[in-house]
Amino acid sequence: MQIIFDKVNYIYSGGTAFARHAIKDISFSINKGEFIGLIGHTGSGKSTLIQHMNGLIKATNGHIYFNGQDIYEKNYDLRKLRSKVGLVFQYPEHQLFETTVFKDVVFGPTNLGLDKLECELRAYEALKMVGIGDDLLDASPFELSGGQKRRVAIAGVLAMKPEVLILDEPTAGLDPRGRDDILEKIAELHRDSGLTIILVTHSMEDIANYADRLFVMNRGELVMQDTAKVVFSHYKELEQMHLAAPQVTYVMNVLKDKGYRVNTDATTIDEAKEEILKLLQY
Amino acid sequence: MIRDITIGQYYPSDSILHRLDPRVKLIGTFLFIVSLFLFDSLYGYIAVAVFLVTIIKLSKVPFRFIAKGMKAIVVLMLFMAFFNLFFTPGNTIFQIWIIKITDNGLRQAIFMGIRLIFLILGSSLMTFTTTPNQLTDGLEKIMKPLNRIKVPVHEISMMMSIALRFIPILLEETDKIMKAQMARGADFESGGVLKRAKSLIPLLVPLFVSAFRRANDLAMAMEARCYRGGDGRTKMKPLRYQNRDYLAYTCVLAYFAIVIALGILENRLF
Amino acid sequence: MEMIKVKNLTFEYIRRDEEGNVESINKAIDNVNLDVKKGDFIAILGANGSGKSTLAKHINAILYPTDGGVWVNGMNTAEEKNLWEIRQTAGMVFQNPDNQIIATVVEEDVGFGPENLGVPTQEIWERVEKSLEAVGMLEFRNSSPNKLSGGQKQRVAIAGIMAMKPQCIVLDEPTAMLDPNGRKEVIATVRELNKKENVTVILITHHMDEVIYADKVFVMERGQVKMEGTPREIFTRVDEIKKYRLDAPQVTELAYELKKAGVNLPDGILTVEELIEAIKLIKK
Structure with a gap:
């Protein structure tokens, strides 16, 4: 197991007089190469949780293990952890600062103290992985389109060669095609490079297509951790947490409520289509 | 971190102090600060303390909240106390090696410290009880005569109120960008001055870009809502003195008179 | 008379190099025609860079046509004397909720527009109260905007526009930065204003599920209007929508796929309920 929260x-406790229990008794483990979807409404503690994974926030108590080592142990190298657990924040394009796309992506590996050639090689590879062509390497990152900027920013994290990639709402603000492009790229990284992916999202329709398991956060607690099918079958509980299941899940459940004999665990369009075709005997 | 500083913040409540005209509070604060330097006796301190405690009670701002803001200036206070303590000439009361503490030094350190605390308490009480908008409204009105000598009073006050609105947003943004760069292995803490200054570039560039983007957006949003400078503008909350404001002026003036009287008396007595 | 009339509108961004020579000309809007009747709920769909925001800025006289014209309630936006009346008639809500709230207290922000218009103090208070009530934010009137959620902030921004008593509201991607709940809040508010206050609404978005209640939908790409019709007409053509870098609500797409597989469903199904009804009909 790669990541263990115990x-x-x-x-x-800052700013206000009231201490706030941002995350409570979180325990889970994530295997190498898994694709995890992290869902929960705004303020449920998702962002706080992921910042624990690379040591940006230190837990008040509890233990976190990465590759079998306790990250809170003395002498544990947190900067090295951050290179192994890459974290892409929401609207990551807001962190771009260099004069060219290429230089910006080199920033991460340079911070790891690698030699120049290695840094540049990694940057080049990372940009290739996210689909940024050679013609854009010398462009100013501020002149790119929204989707391109975001991919450059993701490359900036990939260039550190992380084993785990955490993305906080990587599709926020993008149009449908831009959203699909980014999600496809992430799926590809997962498939081809064997990266462990943790994807924070509000889009149930999207996550159902990709994730092996879903983690559901509510009021700082991890309330469910299971496959999309199982999680979405609890759609009524999800609604209580201000979440929802994909539309097709509703279609199947309403059909069942109306007395039709259908399997309700469809979470994608294809699955729902098969089920309904079966019902209508096509 | 940065967000823990409570100085300059507004604390919502409906106390009499909150409802006072901001001009009263501005002028009152000014007089209060002046008053702190007009006396040098125990009675003076007692008078100020009584006044302050009354005001704090009236403001309904919890003392804990105020105290938290004071933490931020502890360093400054220690610094001042240090200088007063060790570098004021007078009769030595305590000495180790070349370090000596004099009676005057001790007196100065304690009283200057108290004065500083009074000063900060008094002025932060103004910001606790006055929204930034009221504050700028008050300043705009007080400075209005300057309009005649071509000082753009309205523009200055609008700039100030917008700055106040965006400070918390930009602080949060700083925090976010800093974390994002740390996630890319950036190190803001170690190294010499030069290295540290250089390490700020990945923080400052995005911050400026973002601030300009926001300024641009805001300018457009303001224009879309028909903003065209101060001329012909009406006010939702125009400043008009009420009876309570006159009463407050009277109280402040009475306080001020007492402190001056104490100051004069002191000179005669001692 | 139409509320908004856009005729043969073309807008070009001219990029110049350092010496001021023209480097490139980019047609952000290319011969667009659009008529919006009073009380309509119009949605303009389009991918990023399709020119939909540029179009919106013309309605509020933030940008001026290179060619063609825009009329708001009969007033030509190119004439400077109309500027303030146009902006008061067609209010505009922007994408980023943080960057359009000016004041540090909710009610003071809502009062900002009327203050600029020179409305008497007493009436400002009445308008502020009414507008905050209309968007369901009255209980937050004394709050700091920083303490509100994204959806709430956008509702305050909408109230700020409503307090100027506009006849039309243009919303430029008001939900792009919000979570699903915030999006629902904002869209519900806008629909209600449209119905109850009879405010003309022009909603610019790339979220497909937000446009299903619109009277008419325009789809833009590369500065041109490529499709126009009722939501049902538009969502009958899922393949075409996808060509313009957009998609359809999941249930619409499911129905579309079923239809392709030979199931005899009606065109342009927009909601879960509609799909269920259609399946029930077939099963009978």
Whole structure:
């Protein structure tokens, strides 16, 4: 197991007089190469949780293990952890700062203290992985389109060659095609490079297509961790947490409620289509 | 971190102090600060303390909230106390090697410290009880006469209120960008001055880009809502003195008179 | 008379190099025609860079046509004397909720527009109260905008426009930065204003599920209007929509796929309920 959280708590106490229990008793483990979808409504603690994974936030109590090592142990190299657990924040294009696309992506590996050639090689590879062509390497990152900027920013993290890639709503603000492009790229990284992916998202329709398991956060607690099928079968509970299941899940469940004999665990369009065709005997 | 600083923040409540005209509070704060330097006796300190405690009570701002803001200036206070303590000439009361503490030094350190605390308490009480908009409205009105000598009073106050609105947003953004760069292995903490200054570039460039983008958006949004400078503008909350404001002026003036009287008396007595 | 009339509108961005020579000319809007009747709910769909925001900025006289013209309630936006009346008639809500709230207290922000218009103090208070009520944010009137959720902030921004008593609201991707709940809040608010206050609404978005209640949908690509019709007409052509870098609500797509597989469903199914009804009919 690659990442293990053991009863992790984080109590936030700044600014206001009231301490806030941002995440409560979180325990889980993630295997190498898994694709995890992390869902929960705004303020449920998702962002706080993922920042624990690369040590940006230190837990108030509890233990976190990465590749078998306790990251809170003395002498544990947190900067190295950050290169192994890559974290792409929401609207990552806002962190671009260099004069050219290529230089910006080199920033990460350079911070790891690698030699120049290696850094540039990694940057080049990373840009290839996200589909940025050679013609854009010398462009200013500020002149790119929204989708391109975002891919450059993701490359900036990939260039550190992480084993785990965490993305906080990587499709926010993009149009449908831009969204599909990014998701396809992430799926490809997962498939071809064997990266462990943790994807934070609000789009149930999207995550159902990709994730092996879904983690559901509510009020700082990890309330479900299971496959999309199982999680979405609890769609009524999800609604209580201000979440929803994909539209097709609703279609199947309403059909069943109306007395038709259908299997309700369809979570993607293809699955729902098969089920309905079966029902209509095509 | 940065967000823990409570100085300059507004604390929502409906106390009499919150409802006072901002001009009263501005002028009152000014007089209060002046008053701190007009006396040098125990009675003076007692008078100020009584005044302050009354005001704090009236403001309904919890003392804990105020105290938290004071933490931020502890360093400054220690610094001042240090200088007063060790570098004021007078009769030595305590000495180790070349370090000596004099009676005057001790007195100065304690009283200057208290004065500083009073000063910060008094002025932060103004910001706790006055929204930034009221504050700028008050300043705009007080400075209005300057309009005649071509000082763009309205523009300055609009700029100030917008700055106040965006400070928390930009602070949060700084925090976010810093974390994002740390996730890419950036190190803001170690190394010499030069290295540290250089390490700020990945933080400052995105921050400026973002600030300009916001400024641009905001300018457009303001124009879309028909903003065209101060001329012909009406006010939702125009400043008009009420009876309570006159009463407050009277209280402040009475306080001020007492402190001056104490100051004069002191000179005669001692 | 139409509320908004856009005729043969063309807008070019001219990029110049450092010496001021023309480097490139980019047609952001290319001969667009659009008529919006009073009280309509119009949606303009388009991918990023399709020119939909540029079009919106013309309605509020933030940008001026290179060619053709835009009329708001009969007033030509190119004439400077109309500027303030146009902006008051057609209010505009922008994408980023943080960057359009000016004041540090909700009610003061809503009062900002009327203050600029020179409305008497007493009436400003009445308008502020009414507008906040209309968007369901009255209880937050004394809050700081920083304490609100994204959806709430956008509702405050909408109230700020409503307080100027516009006849039309242009919303430029108001939900792009919001979570699903925030999006629902904002869209519900806009629909209600359209119905109850009879405000003409022009909603610019790339979220497909937000346009299904619109009276008419325009799909833009590369500065041109490529499709126009009722949501049902538009979503009958799923393949064409996808060509313009857009998609359809999941249930619409499911129905479309079923139809392709030979199931006899009606065209342009937009909601779960509609699909269920259609399946029930077949099973009978």
